[in-house]
Amino acid sequence: MGPLNGFTVIELAGIGPAPMGGMMLADMGAEVIRIERANAADLKQLKDVSARGKKSVVLNLKQPEGVETLLRMVENADVLIDPYRPGVCEKLGIGPDVCLARNPRLVFARMTGWGQDGPLARAAGHDINYISLTGALFATGRRDEKPVPPLNLVGDMGGGGMLLVNGVLAALLEAANSGKGQVIDVAMVDGAAQLMWMFHGFEAVGAWDATQRESNLLDGAAHFYDTYECADGRYISLGSIEPQFYALLMQLADLPDAEFGNQHDAARWPEMTEKLAAVIKEKTQAEWCELMEGTDVCFAPVLSFTEAPSHPANVARKTYVEVDGVTQPAPAPRFSRTPSSVAHGPHGLGEDTVATLAAMGFAESEIQALREAGTIG
Incomplete structure (x- = not known):
């Protein structure tokens, strides 16, 4: 049983960093319930690794009955992950004020690119934009060539998903002492800025030229x-x-x-x-x-990510696992007494709707009424 066994997380369906955060919490033993739309893509068919270990519930949040159903679920949850732009949950009637009124211990984690406030808060963006604004992209690449995006690892995953988990765990620890939940503003631009901490220090003491790429110790300028x-092109x-x-x-x-x-x-x-x-x-x-x-x-x-699972060091460490025929990173970090694990691969769209509601106290007649109204699927 993982260290988060007994905690319940409601994850409103999104893409990228929020599902990654939910995946990590599920790996650690939390019950993660992903709330999806009836016409959403089936993550089981897509072999979406981020859906591993999660339950799939289809709920129409544009119906009052759907909103009330979610709020009843919130009463039984410890964490809600909001992946939407600022204000969307409020418009749906499931904003933090409403949810915390139903469950004062709730940790309401909001995952956005630009944050909940500021001049860019409601603008669209992607990883490449967030790392552009923090200097991370400018610093990456060869001298006199254009900056090279480091996949979407720095903004989305390191600055987003990892920061989300960090915030959720801290808030859960605080709630255990105070009995009160709170709202977490997790912004990828903030996370990307934090990942650049070392270079601010280097620049301050004259050990880094922030105006040039491939001119410094860690950006490819140093021959070592x-x-x-190699001779074989690798x-x-x-x-x-x-x-x-x-x-x-x-x-x-x-x-x-x-x-x-x-x-x-x-x-x-x-x-x-x-x-x-x-x-x-x-x-x-x-x-x-x-x-x-x-x-x-x-x-x-230098290995491709399809070669990496076969490297002897990774094999020995069991750094990768196979789930439903898909090779993927194993849960991390590793706990000595309460190890993390992958409970199962992605579930089909809405596969857990009825069972989850029943486990949360919904009567069979209520579930049938919600089904007939098209609120659940």
């Missing part, structure tokens, strides 16, 4: 912190920052001290990068793995 093509990554790790890199790659000895001579980084690239291209990825993997060089082969 970059990726390199790639490796090096992160030999500390002097002892760099010394080992020089030893194992047979790099002459006269050419590579002054590690932090930034003026010579381009030259050393070019020379190191030529050395790396003399061997295949497998040959470099045999020579460096598992050493303190800070080395790893």
Whole structure:
């Protein structure tokens, strides 16, 4: 049983970071109930990994009966995840004031891009926009080339989904002491800004040039912190920052001290990068793995995400699991006494509607009336 066993989370259907947060809470043992529309896509058919471990309830929130049904469910919940733009829940009649009146211990977690207030609060946006406004996108890419989006990992997932879980867990801990719930304003732009904390410090002491890409220690400028093509066209990554790790890199790659000895001579980084690239291209990825993997060089082969589950380190750690034939990341972090787990793969659209309402105290006659009114599906 996971550490959140006994907690109930209602997740209003959305995309990206909110479902990721709900997935992590479900992995940790919470009962996560996803509220969906009758005409929504079937996440089981789509093999949507974020739907694992969740119950699927179809509810028409545009009907008064649907709103009242949700509010009765809220009375039995610990958390509600709102993935909509600011004001949408209020218009539906399920805003935080209404929900907290029905359940004062409720944690009402609001997941948006720009936050609940401010000049951009009601504007549409995506990960690429949120990381643009925080400097994260500007800093990512090669010098004199356009910025490169780091997938949607920084804004949506790290700055959104992870921050959502962080906030929910903190609010649940506080509610255990105070007996009171609260509203959490989780904004992807805020999360992306937090992820940039290190570089603000670097810039403040003159250790980072924020005006250029590929000009600094961690952005690909340093020859000892970059990726390199091998003889077989595949790639490796090096992160030999500390002097002892760099010394080992020089030893194992047979790099002459006269050419590579002054590690932090930034003026010579381009030259050393070019020379190191030529050395790396003399061997295949497998040959470099045999020579460096598992050493303190800070080395790893660059794998695709379909290759990653087969790497021996990931196999040994059970970093990936297979659920309903889909290979996917295993739950994390790992708990010694109350381990997380994937209870099941995605359920079909509305598969759990009747059973969930019955478990929450709805009478059979009430459920039948809701079905006949088209409120549930």
